[in-house]
Amino acid sequence: MNADERRFEVLRAIVADYVANQEPVGSKVIVDRHNLGVSSATVRNDMAALEEDGYIAQPHTSAGRIPTDKGYRLFVDQLSDVKPLSAAERRAIQGFLEGAIDLDDVLKRSVRLLAQLTRQVAVVQYPMLTSSTVRHVEVVQLTPARLMLVVITDTGRVDQRMVDLGDVLGDEAVANLRTMLNGALSGQRLTEAAVRVAELPEEVSAELRDTTTRVCTVLIESLVEHPDDRLLLGGTANLTRNVADFPGSLREVLEALEEQVVVLKLLAAGRDQDAITVRIGEENEPAEMRNASVVTIGYGTRDTMLGGMGVVGPTRMDYPGAIAAVRAVANYVGQILTGK
Incomplete structure (x- = not known):
């Protein structure tokens, strides 16, 4: 040598x-x-x-x-092969995630798993609505003048909204409304569906226009991005075990993690589904994160990236272990949510 x-x-x-x-x-x-x-x-x-x-x-x-930071960067760049998780670890991850009952459960389990596997803070982004399509719109009549709209996407996201009609609607009108909404929206990407919904009131008879306008106004709220509910964090307490790794800056890091925009930027910087992105210390754009490292990857299919996930911790991190865990969990979450 x-x-x-x-x-x-x-x-x-x-x-x-x-x-x-x-x-x-x-x-x-x-x-x-x-x-x-x-x-x-x-x-x-x-x-x-x-x-x-x-x-x-x-x-x-x-x-x-x-x-x-420079030393860690050279070390990470020279990781030619990351020790893969054992077959038993992979089976445990797959079994735990496949036991989930819906999208929320999948992502909550993912965050818990990542935090436990890496002993860091885990972050998972909800599937981005721009990459989702409408699978079904259900219309449930709660009272003669009140409806519940349920939008279900292909990624398993379920959004419920209430509509006060200001008028009484019969069973046949509710069925017609359900048929019209599904005919117009099923299979549409959410961004396109929002545009299509805005056009619907002009396409119905005059007596249904007011009801359809109320329904469509509420429905559009389900079809646009909700930046305030797009992230799940887990394992924040793991940071407090490593106070010495954040001399005078642990509070700043914790406060930064509470800012959705900061975390979304960190995830956006590493949304490649084929490669892990590692940002170390000073490489992180937010000043509050300059004593931290972030390991991220995108999840989804090769054709459609649904969101990002990763871990945040001190620069004194087990990089091979974190990379292996993030990659494995992202792979299984992508398979489960896309049914592949």
């Missing part, structure tokens, strides 16, 4: 030990634990070179070193 390869092995050893123990790593520990086949003097020289290049740093006067 040449000098560059050996230095990377030294960096890899420092990352592994620091992630595991949260203690600066010295040359003697590396020689004793990692069997690199070189002396402590050689390891010290390699550590000096890595420090000069900005890959590791000395936090205080101890002999140990810790990885920098």
